[in-house]
Amino acid sequence: MDSVTAVAAREWISRFAEVIDQRAAELTELDRQAGDGDYGTNLRSALRRTRTNLAAGTEESAQAAFTAIANAFLHTGGTSGPLFGVWFREFAKAAHTELTATVLADAAQSAVDIVRRLGKAEVGHKTMVDAMVPAATALRASAEAGADAPAALAAAAAAAHAGADGTADQLALRGRASYVGEHARGVVDPGARTVALFFDAARPDVLVGA
Structure with a gap:
């Protein structure tokens, strides 16, 4: 498979929702140590909306799948929900065409540029950007390597x-963890971990027992 098909895109997003269900407690605990502890709850809420959006949709394209998750996050509370929403929206925009490695790399770069601008975060600030930027860079390098x-x-x-x-x-330096200073040292940012889990979910063997 050279590109991500419509079926694969739906499976990818569905697996992501399942992974988050499995690891919501872990992500919530990370947020509790560095924030207000509602991250896992908000994340699961967004993915429940995603499932509802997918089930209600009449179109089964890759664009429809990414639009379903983008809209779900855009209507989720918390600081990170809207940022993830605009991030996923760039993948939805790109999915009007075949999702090759090059198209995915373009989408990931556009997505992280928007998140950086809106969230005013850079690599090293301990936010989701710390995972988004290297993921976009790896996609670009892989695409250029064929x-x-x-x-x-x-x-x-x-x-x-x-x-x-x-x-x-x-x-x-950004986000709720910035309010607690050194107390968050040693704690992985849950938003960054979520980004990694999203890309993990593109693999069919990602689920426990799969």
């Missing part, structure tokens, strides 16, 4: 996890 979409997404997942892991040593 990789197909699955290989490029696997590279993005690895880069996003490395970026998320790196947030543990950072002092937060």
Whole structure:
């Protein structure tokens, strides 16, 4: 499979929702240590809306699948919900055409540019951007090397996890974790981890027991 088909896009988003269900408690605990502890609840709420949007949709295109998750997050509370919404929206915009590695790389770059502008966050600020930027960079490098979409997404997942892991040593400069200073040192940013889990979910073997 050189590109992400409509069926694969729906499966990817469905797997992401399942993974978040499995790991919501972990993400909530990360947020409790560095924020207000409502992150996992908001995330699961957004993905319940995603499932509803997918089920209600009459179109089964990749664009419709990404629009379903984008709209769900845009209508979710918390600081990160709208930012994830605009991030997913860029993938939806790109999905009007075949989702090759190059198209995914373009979408990821546009998406992270918008999140950085709206959230005023950069790499090193201990936010979702710390995973989004390396994922976009890995997608671009993979596409330029001639990789197909699955290989490029696997590279993005690895880069996003490395970026998320790196947030543990950072002092937060943006987001709720910035309010608690050194107290959040040693804690992985839950938004960055979520980005990594999203790219993980592009793999069919991601679920426990799969």
